[in-house]
Amino acid sequence: MNNKQKFKGIVVPAVTPLTKDFKLDITALEKMFHNFHKHNVMPFVNGTTGESASLPFKLKKDYVIAASKIKYPGDMLYFGISANCLEESVTLAKIGFDHGVDAVAATLPSYYNLSDSQMIRYFEQLADQVPGPIIIYNIPVTTRMSIPLYVIDELSVHERIIGTKDSERSDERLKESIKLWSGREDFCHFLGWAPKSTEALIDGSDGLIPSTGNICPHIYEEMYKAVKNGDNERAYKFQKLSDMMGDVYQKGKLLGESLWALKVCMHELELCEEFVMPPLYPLNEEEKSKILKHFRHNMEKENLLIKTSTNV
Template structure:
């Protein structure tokens, strides 16, 4: 089996469900993972949407162990190992692979600005110590650095590096990524920029990693299948739904604010509570009410939650 045959499709960057005392909510986690599985999408835990930089090492470990216990036989489980301390990333990766995670994803550390050579050496050092498949994760909005494609391409030939997740909002970068990797059987390109989901898949990306999939995974399952079936018109209809649902909790908000708003919407669906880990905090009742009004209107308009065809 090639990497592109195993690591592909829709991967949802799962929120971290928390209790009021900011512990892992195991009941909510079970509901969330079931929600994803029944719509044929895969979970990615301990990532940006999961507030990973704010979680303690023990909570991340608990999340990994709990998610693996709930993993079904046909699921592929991805986990983030990003940290500012290389040793912590390596320790977390070993826990992941000891417990059955299929692949881990790592960003750059996010404190010091790094030269191109330092970026390359960091990932080479990390990869050598990690005992399993690695995805290079580029997300400048949090790391404040963009990993040059030439560095990712160089790393792509390492036997442990199976792909990249790119959340940088650059059409030029996306086109260049397709030029570099669309025909590679051993290296996968996942896009973390939801508004370009249909375009990315049509032009050669192997998968999507959209946070809105926590709410409506069937939108992305439908979009992915439409592209695979050559029905680009249908794919762009799903893209329009994705854009509308993303606006509900993201438009006009900082990243941290949007993560709370996403949990507000998920609470409305009885998937998890809306508790978030500091330094993220709720925006207040007025904003909550606005979010829920917008969300309910969109759900009713498109019949999104109950109808897996989403009126497309």
């Protein structure tokens, strides 16, 4: 099966828009999905950027059901099913596929350190019980484990395991991953390491999963298009924009703090509110002012750069 014809391009790990009382904000979700659709990027809900580890089960269920109703016809929908309990991941996957998601993604459970053989057995058990395509999600910053490439490669022959999303920051790993899978029609590689986006696409990665796509999806739309058109110089201009906008909410912050800062930027764009789910909390007003000042400044610069680059 040629999975690369379907599972490719720009997939945005969507934030979970919340109301003040920590319910799903449907109005905000509609705005977000409109923004994604307008720029030809696909949503991935209930992932790391979506605070999945902190969300109640009911909210996860509500999110995927709402997302499936709101997404535009023809757009892909990805759904995170990561959990420390195998049964919970399977249940989430079944709910997702019952409501039309195209693929689910799962990290390793993150409480116990696992051996390589345990990793293989876990993903095989999960894939055997999940009724649709599954993506192996490697993110050591949260699971505290790196899934060896040979483990993923061994799992890649399973009929339901159709790809990997890799957020590990390793040049050597990235090069080896693309070498392993760029020629495989049945297995896809997505990168979740934004500073290496253009390089990965040029070298043969199938797609990107950048959190900055929540605020600037057009950057990645144009980057992907440029690489496909063989215009690497133009693609690297958008890489610089990606780096610049990522610094606004990520630089000098813990992962959880950066998710609040991302929502601050999204609120500035009238996409969603700033509320984050405990144990994440807002930083102080002084920090918020710094973020907004930096964001507004970069948006002005970006608009000039976008205008310039479209004339290249």
